[in-house]
Amino acid sequence: MEPILTLRNVGFKYGEIEALKGIDLQVSPGEILGILGPNGSGKSTLLKILDGILRPQEGDILIKGIPLGGLKRTHVAREIAMVSQENYFRFSFSALEVVLMGRFPHLKRLQFEGKKDMEVALEALRATHTLELAGRSIHELSGGERQRVYIARALAQEPKIILLDEPTSFLDIAHQVQILELIVRLNRELGLTVLMVLHDLNLASEYCTRMILLHNGSIAKKGRPEEVITYQNIEEVYKTVVVVKENPLSGKPCVFLVTEDEMKKAGKGSAL
Amino acid sequence: MNPTIKNPLTYSRVLFFSLTMCAVLLLVAAFSLLLGTAEISPSQIMGLFSRNLPVDDSARLIIFQIRLPRIILAGFVGFSLSLGGVVFQAILRNPLADPFILGVSSGSAFGAVLGIVFGLSFSLGIPVMSFVGALLTIYLLMTIGARKMGMESSTILLTGVVINAFFGAIIMFFISIATDSTLHSMLYWLYGDLSQSRYSQLVFVAPILIVASIFLYSFSRHLNIMTAGDETALQLGVEVETIKRICLLLVSLIIGLVVAFSGLIGFVGLMVPHLARMAFGSDHRLLFPMASLGGASFLIAADTLARTIISPNELPVGVITAFLGAPFFICLLRRKGSQWSRS
Structure with a gap:
């Protein structure tokens, strides 16, 4: 299948500091790609480059074969939607108003949202189970509700690709699962291509079809979860001792921490 | 489709509220026309327009050469200052921003004094x-206040305070070397004077x-999204930097103009947009007409008060707006301060 996103030898510097180098990646339509890596490994930078918010100094990014740099912002916004962590409305808007903002790239300068835009927005609210929040101010919503409204806004853009920057941070385990189940459902029902930065390796393992592991601005490993999440890879990139076992239900790799005490015990054991 | 959820904003809704606000504005202006040191009755004013009733020339003079142009100027100034306040608040993502507090007005005044x-x-x-x-001030604000610290931070307001103090000092210098004949008018102008x-x-x-x-209005939806931050706006397809530049240029133009003709009138651009946002929501497609027409009505009313309250003498209208505005500012700061310091 022809890739929907292609990165060729992409490199990015913040001034003198190299954040990403030599990134080669092809994303097929319908994938759920996890972007993993330690803090400062370039995950969020990669996401911003993919959305054209940061322009890489090196390499090319192609959406369906077209260079990203040459596209207008509204064009990009019709192809790619982003759910980032930096969302704070200074003034009060209702959840519905926020979701309707997702229609921006589809409207002309002085055009108001019409019947079709309302239908798309309500469908997005329905898909994210936020219809009952439509009239509430975005400021009154809880973290999980707000995150779902931002996902609804991204859906209202009617994108082909959705980028998510740690969609589950600050959420409890129930909401984490809820959000990721939602993303999987959207991926299956709408055929959305999903790229998401995740901190939690186990969540990534369960929900991603493929993943890349970033290390110091380069891709250290890429492949299916069982290829990437191995104790050797995790120890090499995160410099932390872990045990990886199979999840008895899904068969996906699952990461267990090893405490200092356990390591001492294990150390003694091996010495004996 | 769920029938209970309606489109929050349609053309007809904007039109309806704008026309209502226009009616309020006309009512305030008509009322203001009646009030003043010289007593002129409604029937005399009707006479001016109908031509059939006899009217003495002094009434004609007062109405057409003194009160009417002053009311129209007050309307223009209130309109512009509120419009400027709305744009600054959206772009700087700071509800305490207004042309006066940010020092844009005093920057214009400095230019005018020069x-x-x-x-x-x-x-x-x-x-x-x-x-x-005005342009110079905005340039200073954006380079000193906003570049490193991010625009949401209170740095930009502090930069405004400093700019205000600096230009204020220069203006005071020119006033102190001014001749007696120009001194009074200069001082009056400094506190906001619509009588000229x-x-x-x-x-x-x-x-x-x-x-x-019209140009600013056409960026309403862009500004809505920009209140969620530059990055979000870019993601949704807004060419943030271009929009920002055009809007700030247009605002400097209108603020520069009204300051040249009316002097320093503070807090209008703070109070009126805030009240309009409370009453009509944050969508700029409705906020722009409501705040600007409301600002026009407000300043006409304030100026009417300024010229009648100590009749036959007058107060500079800036005294009235500051008298109302300063406590308003403090209330906002106290009530929402913790929320707004979040960035």
Whole structure:
């Protein structure tokens, strides 16, 4: 299948500091790609480059074969939607108003949202189970509700690709699962291509079809979860001792921490 | 489709509220026309328009040459200051931003004073200088206040305070070396004075104000999204930097103009947009007409108060707006301060 996103030898510097180098990646339509890596490994930078918010100094990014740099912002916004962590409305808007903002790239300068835009927005609210929040101010919503409204806004853009920057941070385990189940459902029902930065390796393992592991601005490993999440890879990139076992239900790799005490015990054991 | 959830904003809704606000504005203006040191009855005013009733010339003079141009100028100034407040608040993502607090007004005043010193004309040279002063201030705000710290932070307001103090000092310097005859008018102008209104000025200001407002209005949806931050706006397809530049340029233009003709009138751009946002929501497609027309009505009312409260003497209208605005500012700061310091 022809890739929907292609990165060729992409490199990015913040001034003198190299954040990403030599990134080669092809994303097929319908994938759920996890972007993993330690803090400062370039995950969020990669996401911003993919959305054209940061322009890489090196390499090319192609959406369906077209260079990203040459596209207008509204064009990009019709192809790619982003759910980032930096969302704070200074003034009060209702959840519905926020979701309707997702229609921006589809409207002309002085055009108001019409019947079709309302239908798309309500469908997005329905898909994210936020219809009952439509009239509430975005400021009154809880973290999980707000995150779902931002996902609804991204859906209202009617994108082909959705980028998510740690969609589950600050959420409890129930909401984490809820959000990721939602993303999987959207991926299956709408055929959305999903790229998401995740901190939690186990969540990534369960929900991603493929993943890349970033290390110091380069891709250290890429492949299916069982290829990437191995104790050797995790120890090499995160410099932390872990045990990886199979999840008895899904068969996906699952990461267990090893405490200092356990390591001492294990150390003694091996010495004996 | 769920029938209970309606489109939050349609053309007809904007039109309905705008026309209602226009009616309020006309009502306030008509009321203001009646009030003043000289007593002129409603029937005399009707007579001016119907031509059948006898009217004495002094009434005609007072209505057409003194009160009417002053009311129109007050309307223009209130309209512009509120419009400027809305734009600054959206772009800086700071509800406490307003042309006066940010120092843009005093920057314009500095330009205008410089124009007076150079002996430029009030019809073109001084307004241009005033515009340049406003632009200069915005440039300073954006480079000093916003570049490193991010625009949401209170740094930008502090930068505004500093700019205000600096230009204020320069203006005071020129006032202190001014001759006695110009001193009184300069001081009056500094506190906001609408009594020098001339039709020639109004004809000059009106088209610029109309064109600038239409342009700004066409960026309403862009500004809505920009209140969620530059990055979010970019993600949704807004060309943030271009929009910001155009909006700030247009705002400097209209603020520069009205400051040249009316002096420093504070807090209008703070109070009116805030009240409009409370009543009509944050969507700029409705907020722009409500705040600007509301600002016009508010300043006409304030100026009416200024010229009648100690009749036969007058107060500069800036005294009235500051008297109302300063406590308002403090209330906002106290009530929402913790929320707004979040960035």
